[in-house]
Amino acid sequence: MSLAYKILVVDDEPQIRRLLRNTLERADYEVVPAADAREAMRLLGFEKPDAVLLDLGLPDRDGLELIPLIKAQSNATLIIVSAREATAEKVAALDLGADDYVTKPFDTDELLARLRTALRRRVQASAESQVVNAWDVEIDLVNRLVRKGGEEVHLTPKEYAFLAELARHPGRVFTHKQLLGAVWGAVFEQNIEYVRIVVRNLRQKLEADPSSPRLIVNELGVGYRLKGADS
Amino acid sequence: MRVSRRAETEPGRAPLEAPPGAWGRPIGYAVSAGLVALVTVLGVAVHSFGNLANLALLYLIPVMAAATFYGLRTGLFTGLLSSLAYNFFFLPPLHSLTVQDPENILTVLVLLGVAVVTSQLAARVRLQADLAQRSSGHNAALAGFARTLAGLSTVEEVGEALCAEVASRFGVQALLLVPGGEGPSIAAGQKEHALGPIEIAAADWALAHAQAAGRGSDVVAASEWLFQPLVAGGRVLAALAIAADDGGIPVRADQRPLLAGFIDQAALSLGRINLVAELANVAQLKERDRLRAALLSSVSHDLRTPLTTILSVADQIKATRCEGLDPALADGLVAEAERLNRFVANLLGMARVEAGALRLQREAVDLTDAVAAAVHDLRNRLDAHPVRLDVPIDLPLVRADPQLLHHVLINLLDNAGKYSDPGGAITIRGRRGPDDVVLAVEDEGPGLAKGREADIFETFARLEGSDRKGGTGLGLAIVKGFAEAMGMSAAAANRADGKGATFSLAFPEALIVHAAADAAT
Numbered sequence: 001m002s003l004a005y006k007i008l009v010v011d012d013e014p015q016i017r018r019l020l021r022n023t024l025e026r027a028d029y030e031v032v033p034a035a036d037a038r039e040a041m042r043l044l045g046f047e048k049p050d051a052v053l054l055d056l057g058l059p060d061r062d063g064l065e066l067i068p069l070i071k072a073q074s075n076a077t078l079i080i081v082s083a084r085e086a087t088a089e090k091v092a093a094l095d096l097g098a099d100d101y102v103t104k105p106f107d108t109d110e111l112l113a114r115l116r117t118a119l120r121r122r123v124q125a126s127a128e129s130q131v132v133n134a135w136d137v138e139i140d141l142v143n144r145l146v147r148k149g150g151e152e153v154h155l156t157p158k159e160y161a162f163l164a165e166l167a168r169h170p171g172r173v174f175t176h177k178q179l180l181g182a183v184w185g186a187v188f189e190q191n192i193e194y195v196r197i198v199v200r201n202l203r204q205k206l207e208a209d210p211s212s213p214r215l216i217v218n219e220l221g222v223g224y225r226l227k228g229a230d231s
Numbered sequence: 232m233r234v235s236r237r238a239e240t241e242p243g244r245a246p247l248e249a250p251p252g253a254w255g256r257p258i259g260y261a262v263s264a265g266l267v268a269l270v271t272v273l274g275v276a277v278h279s280f281g282n283l284a285n286l287a288l289l290y291l292i293p294v295m296a297a298a299t300f301y302g303l304r305t306g307l308f309t310g311l312l313s314s315l316a317y318n319f320f321f322l323p324p325l326h327s328l329t330v331q332d333p334e335n336i337l338t339v340l341v342l343l344g345v346a347v348v349t350s351q352l353a354a355r356v357r358l359q360a361d362l363a364q365r366s367s368g369h370n371a372a373l374a375g376f377a378r379t380l381a382g383l384s385t386v387e388e389v390g391e392a393l394c395a396e397v398a399s400r401f402g403v404q405a406l407l408l409v410p411g412g413e414g415p416s417i418a419a420g421q422k423e424h425a426l427g428p429i430e431i432a433a434a435d436w437a438l439a440h441a442q443a444a445g446r447g448s449d450v451v452a453a454s455e456w457l458f459q460p461l462v463a464g465g466r467v468l469a470a471l472a473i474a475a476d477d478g479g480i481p482v483r484a485d486q487r488p489l490l491a492g493f494i495d496q497a498a499l500s501l502g503r504i505n506l507v508a509e510l511a512n513v514a515q516l517k518e519r520d521r522l523r524a525a526l527l528s529s530v531s532h533d534l535r536t537p538l539t540t541i542l543s544v545a546d547q548i549k550a551t552r553c554e555g556l557d558p559a560l561a562d563g564l565v566a567e568a569e570r571l572n573r574f575v576a577n578l579l580g581m582a583r584v585e586a587g588a589l590r591l592q593r594e595a596v597d598l599t600d601a602v603a604a605a606v607h608d609l610r611n612r613l614d615a616h617p618v619r620l621d622v623p624i625d626l627p628l629v630r631a632d633p634q635l636l637h638h639v640l641i642n643l644l645d646n647a648g649k650y651s652d653p654g655g656a657i658t659i660r661g662r663r664g665p666d667d668v669v670l671a672v673e674d675e676g677p678g679l680a681k682g683r684e685a686d687i688f689e690t691f692a693r694l695e696g697s698d699r700k701g702g703t704g705l706g707l708a709i710v711k712g713f714a715e716a717m718g719m720s721a722a723a724a725n726r727a728d729g730k731g732a733t734f735s736l737a738f739p740e741a742l743i744v745h746a747a748a749d750a751a752t
Contacts, residue, residue: 013536015536016536016539019543019544022547023543057532083535083536083539084528084532085531085634086590087592087633087634088592104535104536104538105538105539105542105543105572106543107546108543108546108547156752158752176594192594192595193628193744196595196596196597200597200599200624200625203624204624210599210624211599211602211620211621211622211624212606212620213600213603217603218597218600220601220604220633221594221632
């Protein structure tokens with residue numbers, strides 16, 4: 001048990017804390033609950049958790065304000081678990097440094113999968129993967145090569161840059177703004193249609209069925225993530 | 232009520248009055264004559280010391296003085312008098328008016344000429360001084376009025392100030408009229424004053440055309456009152472009505488600039504008051520919107536929190552297969568909890584539509600993504616139906632709010648599932664039309680009542696004879712409300728092959744994004 005990941009659960013609703021504690025403990029995590037921002041910040045320094053599940057609607061402080069504070073004090077993985085479904089809130093949270101965003105009511109399996117992916121990313125952060133495999137696609141970040149089913153696929157420079165950006169952190173959601181900034185430059189941060197076009201091209205080249213994508217998956221109004229690399 | 236009439240002229244306005252008659256004042260003649268006498272005495276005294284040839288020059292002094300101070304005629308009179316005196320006292324033969332030397336006639340003419348030229352110059356200077364004084368009087372009056380207006384905050388106060396000022400300055404009666412639903416009404420001045428039909432017609436004309444109307448203008452001159460519009464920011468805010476006590480033309484032509492000045496000042500002031508009122512109104516609306524959004528978000532939070540627990544625990548009960556519990560019941564628990572969740576989402580959505588609190592965040596959306604997300608979220612709900620996707624990969628991008636579009640698609644899919652028999656396929660079809668992009672959800676069910684296809688979108692409308700399917704019909708009302716908010720249109724029809732119904736969303740040309748293909752290279 002001492003090797004288990006320690007998760008700080010910050011939520012003002014006792015039922016949600018109990019639910020998350022139960023769910024997480026059954027998945028062999030150690031849980032530290034906090035009911036408000038003050039307690040969360042105290043426990044963050046004291047317990048040194050590996051991940052934080054943060055609700056945005058806290059009684060003493062808005063969760064969005066807490067994100068940079070948590071990021072500054074700890075290198076814990078930060079996942080927002082909130083009933084706020086406005087895409088603007090999600091994008092703001094991710095741009096502020098949150099690793100992922102799960103909307104209440106959440107799917108338990110989905111939450112655990114996201115947490116698992118985020119924690120693994122954290123371990124791998126020091127030794128960045130050189131080759132990422134997702135489904136039947138292999139992305140070689142050293143030689144800048146992409147293969148599908150062993151066959152090399154020709155990508156344009158923008159397509160490769162976009163895919164490589166997603167592949168650097170498989171499973172993590174990148175906001176449109178982050179992707180546009182990384183691939184096209186900060187000037188183009190508003191041109192979401194650029195992202196759409198590139199994703200479309202990549203899906204046609206790499207997806208088994210481009211009309212029901214499973215490799216490059218869209219988060220509504222938020223951005224994209226690379227899926228299929230965790231199995 | 233202040234009586235807006237004052238007949239007597241105000242002190243200090245005398246310089247504005249017409250100058251004295253052309254013959255000048257008698258005192259001028261007396262003073263000039265005295266000066267001529269003085270010069271003559273002086274001349275005689277000087278002359279006795281020796282013969283000075285240019286004694287005539289001395290007479291220039293009284294002539295110039297008279298012409299400068301008393302005008303042309305007094306100047307000419309002094310010139311004439313000077314010539315006579317010079318002739319009589321200094322020109323041989325002395326003490327007679329006979330002129331021997333023609334050179335001396337020239338002297339007389341010069342003195343008269345000086346009188347003419349000097350008086351003309353002086354008159355011009357005096358005229359300019361008068362004008363300057365008058366215009367500084369006007370400016371002072373306007374500035375004083377502007378100061379008065381600056382402290383006022385209602386239309387009535389400004390109206391009263393304008394009426395009082397105009398009435399006292401021009402000796403007229405004054406009223407302020409504001410446009411209203413039932414014709415112009417008196418906002419300031421003698422409110423009990425009744426305007427006749429001709430006056431009302433003139434007032435209407437002035438308010439509608441932003442031009443003066445009534446007595447003294449070119450329009451509806453039969454009206455006893457003159458109506459001058461108050462215009463600010465291109466809008467006619469009010470009209471000033473003025474009438475002379477004797478029924479004549481209320482303002483002289485030379486008074487019009489000052490009157491126009493007062494009217495402009497008052498109009499600016501009314502414009503400012505309107506602007507402040509509009510700003511306050513906007514602030515109030517914003518505050519109401521903010522409260523509404525806060526309330527909806529709080530209700531949303533309060534409903535979602537218990538749902539989160541219920542859904543998760545239901546999932547766990549289903550997953551652990553509790554002993555003694557029929558697995559079908561556990562499945563039902565999850566399905567019902569999910570249905571409740573969708574229902575809550577729809578209720579909140581409808582509240583947002585009804586409250587006008589939809590905040591659109593449009594972006595370029597790939598319909599492939601939108602469809603995939605909706606199908607993913609409803610995978611449990613639709614597990615009894617094969618879902619077929621027929622969305623071409625090269626369908627144009629559309630501008631939509633991804634979250635709202637998601638709700639629309641969820642409801643269309645949920646509806647298709649509700650009205651399809653188990654095993655009936657649900658097809659999602661996208662196509663590019665001549666001037667739109669259409670996304671359609673087709674089901675294999677009983678179809679819609681003939682001729683009543685559009686009714687299906689009305690809140691709480693339901694398919695006749697299909698009560699067994701349950702549901703409130705709220706979902707389709709959401710589809711319509713959200714779709715229209717985004718500029719799309721929703722339609723329902725029976726399938727051409729008669730197998731069921733098809734619900735379609737049309738994205739008009741304006742919502743289609745024509746992206747630059749070179750973005751990907």
